[in-house]
Amino acid sequence: MAVAVAAGSGKWSLGGTTALVTGGTKGIGFAVVEELAGLGASVYTCARNEAELDGCLAQWKSKGFTVSGSVCDVSSPPQRQQLMDKVASHFHAKLHILVNNVGTSIVKASVDYTVEEFRWLMGTNLESAFHLSQLAHPLLKNSEGASLVFMSSVAGVASVSFGSVYGATKGKNTKTHHLEDKKFEESVIGRTPMRRVGKAEEVASLTAFLCMPASSYITGQTVCVDGGMSVHGFTFP
Numbered sequence: 001m002a003v004a005v006a007a008g009s010g011k012w013s014l015g016g017t018t019a020l021v022t023g024g025t026k027g028i029g030f031a032v033v034e035e036l037a038g039l040g041a042s043v044y045t046c047a048r049n050e051a052e053l054d055g056c057l058a059q060w061k062s063k064g065f066t067v068s069g070s071v072c073d074v075s076s077p078p079q080r081q082q083l084m085d086k087v088a089s090h091f092h093a094k095l096h097i098l099v100n101n102v103g104t105s106i107v108k109a110s111v112d113y114t115v116e117e118f119r120w121l122m123g124t125n126l127e128s129a130f131h132l133s134q135l136a137h138p139l140l141k142n143s144e145g146a147s148l149v150f151m152s153s154v155a156g157v158a159s160v161s162f163g164s165v166y167g168a169t170k171g172k173n174t175k176t177h178h179l180e181d182k183k184f185e186e187s188v189i190g191r192t193p194m195r196r197v198g199k200a201e202e203v204a205s206l207t208a209f210l211c212m213p214a215s216s217y218i219t220g221q222t223v224c225v226d227g228g229m230s231v232h233g234f235t236f237p
């Protein structure tokens with residue numbers, strides 16, 4: 001559900017709002033931070049790599065964006081609590097937008113997963129989103145009209161060959177994969193009606209819209225930003 005219209009802003013603006021975007025220093029997360037901040041939101045983000053985070057914060061400051069952040073590994077429950085404590089303090093216990101963006105994968109057959117790998121993947125992709133949403137609930141409630149967005153994957157809605165475990169974590173929470181393998185890229189494009197790979201900015205645009213007053217009657221929906229690929233799904237021999 002989109003945020004209520006803030007004073008002095010229109011239905012296509014995020015002016016006066018606050019947002020937490022997890023994993024905001026690369027890929028879709030980076031694009032989402034820039035999109036929200038560019039539309040007037042004050043954004044807080046996190047990353048595991050302090051040097052990378054500091055570099056991004058400096059870059060955003062040079063662009064005139066209001067973005068802060070801290071180091072956090074969201075697979076760790078104590079660090080998730082520490083993150084939310086910092087967000088509560090930074091935004092005076094009021095949060096309008098939570099984007100659970102963090103996600104990763106281990107590319108191997110499901111039967112080859114170790115217990116430790118399974119737990120880590122579930123903790124990072126699924127448990128972290130659930131727990132952070134719990135922790136953020138009081139802050140979101142204080143904003144009197146909040147947006148909660150979960151980044152998922154085409155693997156959550158269609159059969160893929162790189163792991164049912166990953167698909168299970170993302171079916172509950174949209175990310176794109178780095179298409180470094182030429183065969184993988186060609187297969188994806190070949191099964192995508194728009195015949196190209198999507199851009200992080202295209203996911204960020206939808207994310208921003210879902211957080212705007214303009215989308216106030218949209219809630220509980222799964223929206224695929226995939227050029228139509230999820231219509232087919234894809235597998236490899």
